[in-house]
Amino acid sequence: MDQRATALLRQHRWNPGDILGAGMEGTVIELSRDEVAKVWHGRNPTDLHALLSFGSALEQSPIPFRCSRVIAIVEDGDLAVTIEQRVPGRSLRPDALPNAPLVTGDEIRLMGDALAGLSQATAVDLNALPILPAEKPFSHTSSFGVSLADLAERRFERRPELLRKEIGDIDALVTELLCRLRDLPESDSKCLIHGDLIPANVLIEDGEVGGVVDFGFLTTVGDPQFDAAIAASSFDMYGPNARQSEQALSAAFSARFGHDAEVYSLYRAAYAVITNAYFAIDGQDGHFLWCAEMLKREDVREAIVSPPDS
Ligand SMILES: Nc1ncnc2c1ncn2[C@@H]1O[C@H](COP(=O)(O)OP(=O)(O)O)[C@@H](O)[C@H]1O
Numbered sequence: 001m002d003q004r005a006t007a008l009l010r011q012h013r014w015n016p017g018d019i020l021g022a023g024m025e026g027t028v029i030e031l032s033r034d035e036v037a038k039v040w041h042g043r044n045p046t047d048l049h050a051l052l053s054f055g056s057a058l059e060q061s062p063i064p065f066r067c068s069r070v071i072a073i074v075e076d077g078d079l080a081v082t083i084e085q086r087v088p089g090r091s092l093r094p095d096a097l098p099n100a101p102l103v104t105g106d107e108i109r110l111m112g113d114a115l116a117g118l119s120q121a122t123a124v125d126l127n128a129l130p131i132l133p134a135e136k137p138f139s140h141t142s143s144f145g146v147s148l149a150d151l152a153e154r155r156f157e158r159r160p161e162l163l164r165k166e167i168g169d170i171d172a173l174v175t176e177l178l179c180r181l182r183d184l185p186e187s188d189s190k191c192l193i194h195g196d197l198i199p200a201n202v203l204i205e206d207g208e209v210g211g212v213v214d215f216g217f218l219t220t221v222g223d224p225q226f227d228a229a230i231a232a233s234s235f236d237m238y239g240p241n242a243r244q245s246e247q248a249l250s251a252a253f254s255a256r257f258g259h260d261a262e263v264y265s266l267y268r269a270a271y272a273v274i275t276n277a278y279f280a281i282d283g284q285d286g287h288f289l290w291c292a293e294m295l296k297r298e299d300v301r302e303a304i305v306s307p308p309d310s
């Protein structure tokens with residue numbers, strides 16, 4: 001365990017215990033029955049301060065399970081540790097499970113329950129977080145589709161070369177996608193979007209959703225169809241059953257929430273344009289190749305090129 005983080009926590013009168021989990025961005029340590037500490041790997045302390053106002057907004061929201069809301073931040077130079085509300089239970093699936101099996105009926109129900117619970121939170125101040133590190137939060141005054149299109153445009157302009165190598169018509173495709181997103185009607189059921197609702201971030205206790213952790217990657221207030229579309233696609237990103245699991249989750253979410261399959265495709269394309277270069281140092285990065293594949297998919301391209309009423 002990180003000695004500096006342990007010493008810092010003790011200095012602040014916490015009693016660090018076992019490691020509860022670790023992901024791409026941090027290691028989470030048990031502090032008490034109700035609190036955990038997340039030791040961040042690559043984020044600047046100032047980036048994390050918005051998590052405090054987001055945490056207060058979460059506390060006021062009627063979500064029917066616990067969320068890993070930040071209660072305090074302790075820091076020492078470049079080391080930042082957030083103190084968060086503990087969420088009971090274990091991850092629905094571990095992060096990056098190799099050879100992941102097909103999603104089960106129970107898992108579909110639980111992912112749907114997680115989405116349904118988050119959709120109870122509708123306060124506008126839940127959009128306090130930068131949409132991605134070094135970005136601003138989405139504006140209160142633009143529609144979700146416009147904000148998403150603006151973000152996709154910025155991210156593509158910043159680093160188009162990886163996608164250009166992989167997809168010949170990417171510039172035209174992105175232009176069309178931006179139009180489609182900007183034309184989307186504003187959802188009348190806007191709510192909290194987690195943004196990274198993978199099964200490792202959904203904790204299960206006694207067969208029910210105990211809570212959701214790890215807000216801050218595309219977390220905002222917007223169209224719930226975005227969270228559902230990305231949750232279905234990222235449930236299993238690399239396994240042999242990935243597409244089948246995506247289809248089963250998408251069908252269940254559409255039936256349960258009345259969502260539109262074509263809008264799912266537009267949001268998946270937006271996600272791919274926004275995040276493809278997030279982790280990549282070259283064109284061999286797994287996440288990049290997954291995003292490129294998404295933008296080559298026939299169902300995704302059809303939703304982009306065919307105008308909504310044709
Ligand atoms: N508030 C919490 N309460 C209980 N367990 C947690 C909490 N936050 C995270 N964990 C556990 O630690 C793991 C990694 O934390 P997470 O915040 O998802 O890190 P990363 O951003 O690196 O993915 C989670 O998958 C979960 O198992």
Ligand SMILES: [Mg+2]
Binds near residue numbers: 024
């Ligand atoms: Mg995580």
